Amino acid sequence: MLDARGEPLRNTEVTVAQVDHAFGFGNIGFDFVPLANGERTDQLEHLAELWLDVFSTATLPFYWGDFEPERGHPATDRLLRAAEWFVERGVRVKGHPLVWHTVTAPWLLGLPLDEVEAAVRARVRREAADFAGLVTTWDAINEVVIMPVFENGENGITPLAQKLGRVGMVRLAFEEARAADPTATLHLNDFDLSPAYERLIEEVLAAGIRLDGIGLQTHMHQGYRGEDEVLAIVERFARFGIPLHFTETTLVSGDPMPADIVDLNDYRPDSWPTTPEGEARQADELVRHYRSLVAHPAVESITYWGLSDVGAWLGAPAGLVRLDGTPKPAYDALRALVKDEWWMPPTARHTDDSGSIALEGFRGRYAVTAAGRSATVALGGPTGTAQLR
Secondary structure (H helix, E strand, O other): OEOOOOOEOOOOEEEEEEEEEOOEEEEEOHHHHHHHOOOOOHHHHHHHHHHHOOOOEEEEEOOHHHHOOOOOOOOHHHHHHHHHHHHHOOOEEEEEOOEOOOOOOHHHOOOOHHHHHHHHHHHHHHHHHHOOOOEEEEEEEEOOOOHHHOOOOOOOHHHHHHHHHHHHHHHHHHHHHHHHOOOOEEEEEEOOOOHHHHHHHHHHHHOOOOOOEEEEEEEEOOOOOOHHHHHHHHHHHHOOOOOEEEEEEEEOOOOOOOOOOOOHHHOOOOOOOOOHHHHHHHHHHHHHHHHHHHOOOOEEEEEEOOOEOOOOHHHOOOOOEOOOOOEOHHHHHHHHHHHHHOOOOOEEEEOOOOOOOOOOOOOEEEEEEEOOEEEEEEEOOOOOOOEOO
């Protein structure tokens, strides 16, 4: 530690407090797009308070069919305000996704493939450029393994994937996004965690395409897979030496979906309630899931897919908050991990004769204060020197 004159701050009491986590504790921010655009309700403001008390990374929706249902009229301003709303509150923002064959622009249908390709390239460049500095991470392309063989609905992207191939589609998304915003972190993301995804990654890397992150979806509507199975997945993908991001995690607090369901989208019960027994199970499984993944050096983030049961994917009771806005035990359990066990409150330390302090804590940034002046240090990276200002 150095004082304001650049001299070692020897034998001095300082206060150290954690500012943020390096690990990404994420959730989707879809619900708060209206709030960021002035469409305020007591319920949304209440949910926002709960969200901001735990999470540090927000995923915003860039599904092309919703973002630009009419060609030439994208919802840029609306999503910009949402991104700004999160950034103003110290939240990192991720965009999902730039290229996907589902919920894609309906007006692509019927266009010649060269026009479809030009439109996809322009869309990727536009969003990456327009949101540069706000959206720092993108799922550049989503679910490529199934993309050229997708049969559950006609779309304009699958024929292009059949023409360009999987690697060609990845190259398109990554090259256009990186050219538009060289500072962005770009992920490949998929629900197919089979060897087919590993082969795709091998082919992509062999083609010279740089991946900044590998996205692994884990919607566990059919029950928690358990630490052994999940960590086995981690080990398979960790061999690439690329940061792993658990991009879409869910655990239900009601009866699990039947195990014989192959496509989760096929299960649409009339009612899928949360239950006291299910909520207790969800909390236990969530803690086990997070503990095991946070402890693994290859994993950089976990994004839980939804705060509330309101509007939850497939109507599942997968949220951390009930329909009435009250937190489930899983919310309290996750908050206890993120903001208590894995968080350092203001703590007194003493510098030694050389002006140094020993600091042990969760990877992230820490504020060090003495005599009314402060500095910020990063824990988990190279050892450095902080000067009070």
